[in-house]
Amino acid sequence: MPGRVEEFNDFRSRMNERILRADNRAVKRFFGVDTLTYEPGALDAKTKEMLGLVASMVLRCDDCVAYHVEQCKKAGVTDEEMFDIFSVALVVGGSIVIPHLRRAVAFLDEWNALQQPAP
Amino acid sequence: MPGRVEEFNDFRSRMNERILRADNRAVKRFFGVDTLTYEPGALDAKTKEMLGLVASMVLRCDDCVAYHVEQCKKAGVTDEEMFDIFSVALVVGGSIVIPHLRRAVAFLDEWNALQQPAP
Amino acid sequence: MPGRVEEFNDFRSRMNERILRADNRAVKRFFGVDTLTYEPGALDAKTKEMLGLVASMVLRCDDCVAYHVEQCKKAGVTDEEMFDIFSVALVVGGSIVIPHLRRAVAFLDEWNALQQPAP
Amino acid sequence: MPGRVEEFNDFRSRMNERILRADNRAVKRFFGVDTLTYEPGALDAKTKEMLGLVASMVLRCDDCVAYHVEQCKKAGVTDEEMFDIFSVALVVGGSIVIPHLRRAVAFLDEWNALQQPAP
Amino acid sequence: MPGRVEEFNDFRSRMNERILRADNRAVKRFFGVDTLTYEPGALDAKTKEMLGLVASMVLRCDDCVAYHVEQCKKAGVTDEEMFDIFSVALVVGGSIVIPHLRRAVAFLDEWNALQQPAP
């Protein structure tokens, strides 16, 4: 899946704009609550992103997983911590999580590679 | 739901013993992996229990929720942090999570009440 | 399940109040969006309640089903229309919906009986 | 859960009759297809019941699980084979299946006890 | 996703034929019930298609969503009504519905574009 990080972020931004432009009140307010939920509160942003990631994995939503993997990395989650999150998702959600785990790890590897300085 | 904490823990222990006694290799090893998953690793036990709780809520498993609420409290999760976990579950999983949230909060209140010293 | 309508509504109201009192911003705003969603818009309230009912049935949430059955009846959905909703839920969601259908119909029958004038 | 086998079968029969009496064509025909599916075909009835059981477990439908446990026992599935089915459900569906496994085993034990001749 | 409407409909027709040719009685009768369910009854065809759409969205089945978006448009559902359906799906099903919402809106836009007369 070469270029998945970029392609995913592009489609995501473009469609989010299109959806908000439709100006449905409930949809717009839902998007607002979604953003608010991950702001620091009693729990810090890093912990909340980890919660969002594990929830996305057990519900087996590849795009949500990709989004939260990226947010987790930006919030400082190490790859070792990432695999601890993956292990909880796997055990709670079962072997049907495995294909999503494969794609999550492929996305993580691509994201990590993009952070390397060009030679 | 008076007495739910005790009744739940009693049925849970009794049936777990019954299941392990059946001596099915894959079932027994699955129970082993389940226990192992929540042991401290790159992430500490408190964080892992919070991950287990949010995963259980979005998958809408009342008994799993009750179990992880109890484990979270034992690991030192405050009630304010608990509601932050609930908020992620609610937004990721949607309004169908609400009935499980009601039962989670009722269970939490009962658990908290049981920690009070007798007068 | 005698008295299920009343018992359900009582627990529901009591816990909703308890949850909102906890004053978690994201949780409170989610409850707000939830209410807003069923207000008349491009679609009328009756149609929206029918949508809420079929969504609750395929996601197999008994409490959500009970709530939307009551809202549908209040919005004027006939019993024949109710079974058309049930048929879509059954075919889309499969035979695992059947136990929830049984409880939905039992709830509907109890609700209908409560509307009869005392002799 | 004493008396769960009998209580479950009674509510099930009574509501199925009530639902079919409502005379919704799609609902009635769905019930017909449901029955047809478990009749012997390329696979025998025992195998089909085992498939129905594992599908019900990973979808976490307690009533469906109870129904298929009973059908499996009537079709000659041994308790050892039953735990092999349970192990597949557990590994595919994850630890959220465990509470349903506990109730399935409790139901199985009650069903087995009912088959013993009175002393 | 250029050409998704056509590609989707082509694969759908071809495989449906292939599946029915296999001549499995239960599978064939299930397809029959599926068709019957959306025929006008106590509820008209437009309402039933809207029910099918919201059910498909909360169960997060992209192909089912695409199919029902097309059926809804053919039955006269306006884009404003479509977003009301989307809002119910989003609130009931949570933020994991969002990626499916993005693809539903992209499909809707492509479908609408195909209805424009060539210049």
Add this chain to the structure above:
Amino acid sequence: MPGRVEEFNDFRSRMNERILRADNRAVKRFFGVDTLTYEPGALDAKTKEMLGLVASMVLRCDDCVAYHVEQCKKAGVTDEEMFDIFSVALVVGGSIVIPHLRRAVAFLDEWNALQQPAP
């Protein structure tokens, strides 16, 4: 989907290796239990693979379905038996299983074609 069998197996093997190399204890032991589960026990390997297939279909995991279709064929499941498994999945899981059924049959046809000797 030309070449899906090969592409799927290649990505699957490559990512499984990558995941195991990460050396997370719980993840590795979960993979071990997963393998163990399908070894012959009270039920033979063919029956267990059929159970894995129907569980994967109702949970709507395309990659899991493809994997178990291949394992079932290797274990001697005939195409007629395969459609009996599909019928149980369809009736238990509902019409949202249909898109996964289409892809399962397309995968099965491709797999069968690959077994033909070159002319």
